[in-house]
Amino acid sequence: MKIGKIKGFRDHYPEDMEIRNSIFNRMTNTAENFGYKRIDFPSLELLDMYKLKSGSELVNQTFSFTDRGGRDVTLIPEATPSTVRLLTSRKDLPRPIRWYSFPKVWRYEEPQEGRFREHYQFNSDLFGIDSQEADAEVVGLASKILDTLGLSGVYEININDRSVMEYILKDLDVSDINTAFSIIDKYRKIDKNSFSQLFKEIGVGEKSIDKITYLLSEKINIKNLEKKLRKTLNNYDGIEDRINRIKRTFEIINYYTDSNINYDFSVVRGLSYYTGIVFEAFDIQGELRAILGGGRYNNLSTLFSDEEIPAVGFAIGDAVIELLLKRNNLWLNNSLKTSYYICSTTNNYDYPVKIANDIRNKNKIALVDITNRKLSAQIKSASSYNYAIIIGDNEIKGNSITIKNMNNSEQKTIKYVQFMDSL
């Protein structure tokens, strides 16, 4: 009987993993170049960790079960709570703290384009500083990662601020802020009438709805942010400091990337724990769901400890990135390691094994064909490597190797010491 795999889960074969590794390495390497240190944590956590955070229907969207000890546990649906748990468990860490992680995360939802039940998620966070510099650094790292993957010009980042939105909504006499956020989150998915209707249902007047719609109607250049708010709000002065900070944040982000950065009032993110800046990256053509998302969550730490630790971070799932890279012909292996496939026409492998070892000591790829097949079959196997090295009685006697470049078929026999010196 054939055993299939579980819905929404993926297998990855070598030809896929080579590229995946190469892409993932570029992402982590960029984070390390920013001074971020890697952490890791269990794939299984207590369900309470997520109940604390939001409660609601979250539990239905996780892979959860009761273990043999009667504990309710879940495969982690996101990295942030675990990251904050690690943070609050160590009081001795010098701040600011820059961490990244690259776990698999799980969500029990119907698979669709760019979404699986298991996926890799790159996360990075900056703890201990609540400032425009910290906000800009994290947005900057996010864009730098996309730039490093070759996506410059293909994406844009849309930024908003939860505290600004809260101020605006209060200024416009909206009382049910949380529901208002979830309506705003739907803005780009539903038509204007339904949008207005939802706001009416929570008792928002038509004038306010018009103003909200006016703000959300388009992504704007940061230069126009103040003007637009002055025109809309009953009282602008109370938000002035916050707007100035955002303007500064945008200025600093310009030092990290040339990509388009917009202010977009419709970006609020689904998570309830965000307190300041929130941002998402999208492909310019708007064909895919968000490439990455993040924001500031200053009070999440209070779920685990008494101390409030400022935090700002973001996450990138591998699924949408993969789609986007493939659409732009960037899903490529950029590993530069040279590879050698050693063919042997004798069944004495002493010399080939020694050669392979020496090559590996030079940090290059080498493997020995130990099949005893005829040479033509071995050469065929070698065709996916950079070089074939042929070893027979002649080479053994002469302390030499015959090396064939598999790209242009050029072949020569040289002394072994000469070959090693050339590596």
Place this chain on the structure above:
RNA sequence: GCCGGGGUGGGGUAAUGGACAUCCUUGGGGACUGUGGAUCCCCGGACCCGGGUUCGAUUCCCGGUCCCGGCCCCA
């Protein structure tokens, strides 16, 4: 959880209520006893699962499952 479209060797496909299920490709081997990606030959490998209708089902019907996509939700 809901809706739509799908499921034939590893990948891509053809046909069929009835006999050994088609072709391409990949893989293994050979023609070629020390030279690959050409050609030719040989070999291996498939009807998603269960039930129903039928003398007989890969084919028709129902259910399930998985895949693709959409909704809900979004970490």
